[in-house]
Amino acid sequence: MSKKTGEAGAHQGLKTLLSRLMRPDDxxxxxxxxxxxxxxxMEEAGCIIGTRHCNTQSGDRCLAALVRVEKxxxxxxxxxxxVAHVTAEITYTSKHSLEVQVKFMAENILTGAKKLANxxxxxxxxxxxxxxxxxxxVPAIKYASAEQEEEGRKRYEAQKMERQETKARTEEVMPPPPNPEQHTVGFSQSSLIHLVGPTDxxxxxxxxxxxxxxxxxEVAGIVAARHCNTNIVTASVDAINFHRKIKKGSVVTVTGRLTFISNKSMEIEVLVDASSLVEAEKGKYRAVSAFFTFISLDKDNKPLPVPPLKINGEEEQRRFEEGKARYLQSKAKRLANQARQQ
Known part of the structure; x- marks a missing residue:
């Protein structure tokens, strides 16, 4: 369900809440x-509030389209x-874009206890x-203070710069070799092919x-499970950039491959390629890319050590080193945040 409330925190605007029970097929x-x-x-909640806000003005009716998700x-x-409770709030607007902060709370339906999940x-x-x-x-929103608006502007400039600097990897994803050795990149590499229909x-x-x-x-989870052969869960996702739109009737190929492994985490690069089913002459293009991090869990949901990744060739080594740099940078930020909170 979705509902509309009056004030959106410090801003005069909309606040959206989506709630539903988590089912076995989830x-x-x-x-x-x-x-x-x-x-x-989370994206659905953001789309609802963004679309509502942008249609409060006169002119063409519009739909809020996702272009980036921060880490x-x-x-x-x-x-x-x-029970999942997803709240979305507009926290900054530029002339042609808006930032939506989304929180995902999980509620124990028996006790009423809630926890912040994402x-x-x-x-x-x-x-x-x-x-x-x-x-x-985009219609402007009102801020509680000049400082709050300035903080939002800094976030806007930072993501704008990162989007411009982030290039879609155009390299072709090579199929894995026949009978690959266990714990190699080729052993767990996986692809999913999906025809885009109206419900998508x-x-x-x-x-x-x-x-x-x-x-x-889904693809990243298959890669992680094949490598560990255990229960796995998503730990984090690096910034997701949507490079190009994907139209109804397209065939999308979603490919995941391991890039880096630490003692208890796996980084998986996921690439989304799209092509028209009826206009093959237009060719295939890279639509979305991101890095997912998964962890392996035991029966009590405690982290397990991850089998080391066996590297073959210069390209795999290069991607491993790049993944290691991202891992160390993320770890340093996390430790710095913990130090500030203490």
Whole structure:
């Protein structure tokens, strides 16, 4: 369900709440809710509030389209039978984009106890329903203070710069060799092929960002499970950049491959390629890319050591070193945040 409330925190605008019970088809075989379900629900809440806000002005009707998800941490596992509460709030607007802060709470329906499972910042742009390539202007919001507006502007400039600097990896994903050795990149590399249908799409007939992220998480989970042969859960996702739109009737190929492994975590690069089913001459293109981090769990949901990754060749070594740099940078930020909180 979704509801509209008056004030959005310090801002004069909309606040959206989505709630629903987590069902068996939302989870893996041991009852952990898939990270892709969490991402999809968060994107839906962001799309609702963004679209509502952008249609409070006169002119063409529009739909908020997801263009970026900042790095997000999965703070605690969610299980079948818990109630998910997803709240979304607009926290910054530029001329043509808006930032939506989303929180995912999980409630024990028997005790009423709630826990914060995830939170993320999502960026949207409003696309005209008459012309999907026309980006509409975003109505401004009112801030509680000049400082709050300035902090939002800094976040906007930072994500804008990162989006411009982040190039889609254009390299072709090579199929794994026949009979690959266990614990190599080729052994766990996995692909999913999906035909984009009407239920996957927005009013523009382009794929919902949440649908794409759910497919990406599914493939990354298969890669992680094949490598560990244990229960696995999503721990975090690096910034997801949507490079190009995917239209209804397209065939998407979602490929995941291990890039880096620490003692208790696995980084998996996930690449989404799209091509038209009826217009093959237009060729295939890279639509979305991101890095997912998974951890291995025992029967009590405690982290397990991860088998080391066997590297073959210069390309795998290069990707491993790049992944290691991301891991160390993320670890340093996490330790710095913990130090500030103490």
């Amino acid at each position: 989870a893996n075989i041991v009852g952990n809710v898939h990270g892709g379900i969490v991402l999809k629900m 997000t941490e999965f703070l605690t596992p969610i299980f079948i039978g818990e 939170k993320a910042a999502l960026w949207y742009v409003p696309c005209s329903l008459q012309n999907v390539d026309k980006i509409m202007e 799409c927005t009013l523009h007939n382009y794929v919902h960002g949440g649908v794409t992220m759910k497919l990406m998480d």
